[in-house]
Amino acid sequence: MAIENAEEITLELKKISDQVKEQGEKALAEAKKAGDMTKETKSTVDELLVKQGELQSRLAEVEQKAARRGAGGDQNQHKSVGEQLIDSDDFKKYTEERNYKRSFSFPVKAITSLAASAGDGVAPDRLPGVQALAQRRLTIRDLISPGRTGSNLVQYLQETGFTNNAATTAEGARKPESNIIYDLKQAPVVKIPHFIKASTEILSDFPQLQSLIDIKLRYGLSLVEEAQLLKGSGVGNNLNGIYTQAAAYVAPLVVANATRIDILRLALLQAELAEYPSTGIVLNPIDWAGIELLKDNTGAYIFANPQSLAQPALWGRPVVTTQAMGVDQFLVGAFQLGAQLFDRQQAQVTIATENEDDFVNNLVTILAEERLAMAVYRPEAFVKGKVTPV
Template identity: 70%
Template sequence: MEQVTAELKRIGDEVKKSGELALKEAKSAGEVSAETKEAVDKLLVKQGELQARLDDAEKKLLRRGSNDPEGAKSVGSEFVESEGYKAYVAEGNYKKGFSHQVKAVVTITSDPAVAGDTIAPDRLPGIQTPPQRRLTVRDLLTPGRTSSNLIQYVKETGFQNMAATVAEGAKKPQSDLTFDLLAQAVVKIAHFVKASTEILADAPMMQSYIDGRLRYGLAFKEEAQLLNGSGVGNNLNGIYTQATAYVAPITIANPTRIDVLRLALLQAELAEYPSTGIVLHPSDWAAIELTKDTTGAYIFANPQGIAQPALWGRPVVATQAMTVDTFLTGAFKLGAQIFDRQQASVMVATENEDDFVKNIVTILIEERLGLAVYRPEAFVKGDITPA
């Protein structure tokens, strides 16, 4: 290209000189000589050829720069077309060494160091959440509301029934009733997280996601309290904690898990509180469903069935809030009631001056509730595996 450009400049200068000569001849003689015309024509033809060569060279260079396979030369082509290689072959002295510096060939790939930054990632919407436990114990209980921090109720603790047939004129028998005033404290369950105001403003869905996770954490702890709260300190007195221990009301030979649960239902029925549900760990419920007879056939479950979990006509709630190898049956609607003092509510605020200047907010969620277990004998608990 440099040689063509230099030659094109030289021809241009000669065309300019010939033009000036032709102009001078036309002024003096009234016409241009044939020799001058022929010289100018040859120069113009030569100039056109050189311009075409220059244009073609520029196009090839452009194709090579854009990584066009047709315009780019391979390493071998560049080597054999080099002036050094041609001189080496012409000399014929092959004992002498020869080297040629080949220009680097750049291949565009998805490597971030080359062109990776130009490839936009395929960002999926939303956030992939971890698994959440199904929470159903609350649904078994009778709902209630309270506006106090203490739930009190009167419970009958004794009844001496002396009713009998009486002869005419005879003294009637006296029965005795005793009562007790019981109280259950309303407790608070709460937790919080900190977040920057920027993330909440720049990603509106983030606050709703945080709210949802906080609400789930609250309900998760609530279910554990409803079942297993110790009743000590700021803890609910849970249903399982107060439930009556299982004692088989009748004796049967070689009882199975299914037999144990049926006897527990009988124990509650004999206490005049027919059970309305059964709570098990998922592993224990699976063991029951997989029970087979001596031929290997399932005696309880149909693998192709879509029936809801139930046993002896009562719904079965499978939750990991229960310990493996334990069960709880009972008259949940009659025997216990949950009282909501403050349903789960979310608050957002700046906690202190340091958070304020750092644009940090505290997202807090809390609830207040109480649990009244009116009749512990309405619930039966124990080990589901027979001795």
């Protein structure tokens, strides 16, 4: 059996050295007595010297392997669990005994990031691309009539009063005079911009990143745009939103034990009495879910069908859900007739290194911006209020 352990080789080498010393003393005594050592003694000494040389070479080889393992870490950590099991002395002894009724256990090191584990032998499975954050579905722009402008201000005449004195008149009598009052309204063009910094190297090394940034920047503009179209304050550099200008809900008639559905129907009636039949209903997703989940005394849904693929609708009008609308708030109205959007500059993305700091630091500025205005022709065409009955 080959000796591979340095301690065993050293011990065997010491035994050989002692034997060589013993045979050397014997040969010296024979030489003094007979003038030369015997042939048998010479053969023994030669064999011992050869064996001593082999053991010295083997010891040097084992020490070199140990030194390499010390410099490069424990090689056993790169072996699989099966290889470690088969190479273990305990397993070899277990198979030699052939007593398979006796259980055998083999300790396995935990796979961690420590140098003594097998963790660094497991390569990560890197998926391609970037897993982006979820994006909100944007809907308000699609409800409003589209338009374009080449100016920084949109002006329009709004009829604010009409006195209708039309009447039957006798022959030769003076004809009645009616009166129409107009007011000049204006909708300023506002700008919505934002930008992000990026290194020129990453854009060159990861071309897909530039398109992802473009998409994300454009989405950021649309997200703010929807909030402005719906609830812009009209103060400073803000659009005057539809909800901001809409007429407050005042029930045209009293309904006993009114529900959310009743309130929305009465709001539609209020807009219709203002001569602007509504074309849509805007709700927060939470409020719409509450309406869809209404049940009767038998547990059946009042009007919703869970298996239906139809688009959300109520009282014949489409229901648009958006988180830009607050919880327990609603907006109904004649969207295309009562409001119009004017694009001065549609969303565009520009990349530049004109800034001196960007140029010397290998950075680029990626800018996205848009300019738009919105005119709410008839605020009374929209009705706002709380969904929950008081």
